[in-house]
Amino acid sequence: MKTHTLITGASQGLGKSIALEFANRKMNLVLVALPNSGLPELSEFIKDNYNVKTHYLELDLSTSQSCHAISEFIQEKQLQIKCLVNNAGVLSRGLFENIDEQFILSQIAVNVTTPTLLIKLLLDNMKSVAPASILNISSMASFFALPKKQVYGATKAYLTSFSRSLGKELKPHNISVTTICPGGLNTTTRLCYQNRIMGWISREAVLNPEDASKMAVDAMLDGQTLLIPGFINKCLMVLDKILPEFIKDRLAERELNKLPRLQV
Ligand SMILES: NC(=O)c1ccc[n+]([C@@H]2O[C@H](COP(=O)([O-])OP(=O)(O)OC[C@H]3O[C@@H](n4cnc5c(N)ncnc54)[C@H](OP(=O)(O)O)[C@@H]3O)[C@@H](O)[C@H]2O)c1
Known part of the structure; x- marks a missing residue:
């Protein structure tokens, strides 16, 4: 099988x-990223060390x-796509009025248009x-109102919402849609x-990619709809429902002000 x-x-x-998590589970891979990002070397490494096919x-x-x-x-090579992971994403932080127009359009394209069209x-x-x-990689930012992360958060809110609705539609076709919100x-x-x-709180909520990827792949193969990884992130979701807006605003502002004045 060429799945x-x-x-x-x-x-x-x-x-x-x-x-690497999928390769470990002996699944063949199609890897996509920008040119000159070390993809040929990664593809070769996985093929040699995990005994799976890679493109x-x-x-x-x-x-x-x-x-x-x-x-x-995919059509030319006659590959069958059993699992699709929409992970590519452009992160950002900065005042809306200062963000470059082209950057915003490109961020919306990578975070919103591409996963939608690929599916x-x-x-x-x-x-x-x-x-x-x-598996669609969203973010905790999709749930909260975060100044300086307005476009990023909105793109992830789209992905979370789109995934939930699409998941219901594709269920009869035996295709699960999982969203992870790290x-x-x-x-x-x-x-x-x-x-x-x-x-x-923010420090404790942080995960290493190795742990998050294992949780994400487990949830995906299990057909879970939404994964909020980590205990602290789950608590934040509960607090979001019970805390008044002005307290949430102060907490978010305090955290964001700790960050250096660099754009991500
Ligand atoms: N890091 C966090 O704190 C965090 C938290 C919550 C959610 N997330 C989400 O998790 C996902 C992965 O984040 P990460 O931190 O692993 O990001 P990362 O280290 O910056 O990796 C992003 C990946 O997306 C690819 N990519 C970006 N723009 C692209 C484009 N125009 N065309 C093709 N590929 C492109 C990059 O390829 P190149 O290597 O070629 O640039 C890279 O492989 C994203 O969707 C992000 O929004 C991240």
Whole structure:
């Protein structure tokens, strides 16, 4: 069988950990990320060390042409996509008035348009090998009103909402849609540093990509709808329902003000 797991943003961070997690479970992979991000080397490494088939595509996922290129590649190679992981995402932080217009459009394209279109283009393929699974990587930011994370949070709110509705629609086709909403993740050097200087609650909520990826893949293969990883993140969801808005605003502002004045 030529069934494969397709992972976007597989070159580093959470996506790379998810790729290794699937390889460990002996699943063949299609890895996607930007050109010059070490994807050929990662693909070769996984193939040699995990005894699975790997393919890679170096594409800019901020364009819809890239989604069509992925779909054509899958058709040409006659691959069957059993699992699809929409992980590629553009993070950001900054005042809305200061964020570059092109950056915003590209962030919306990578975080919103690409996962939506990829699912659309690969759906028939996935239906043909059902039971199949989709994992969308959202964020805790999708639930909260966070100044300086307005567009990022909104893109993730879309993904969380889209996944919930789509999951219900695809259930009769035996395709599950799982959303994982991590808080902080120790992925890039800058995020590791930022996560260390945050307050106690935020620090405790942070996960390593290796732990988050295992939880995410388990939840996906289990057909779980929504995964809030970690005890503190689960508590934050409860607090969000009971705390008055002005207290939540003060807590969020205090945390965000601890961050250095750099854009992520
Ligand atoms: N880190 C956190 O604290 C955190 C928290 C909650 C949710 N998340 C979500 O988790 C996911 C992974 O985050 P991460 O921290 O692992 O991010 P990361 O280390 O920055 O990795 C992002 C991945 O997406 C790829 N990517 C970004 N823009 C792309 C584009 N235009 N075309 C193709 N690939 C592109 C990157 O490829 P290149 O290597 O080629 O650039 C990379 O593989 C994202 O969806 C993010 O929103 C992260």
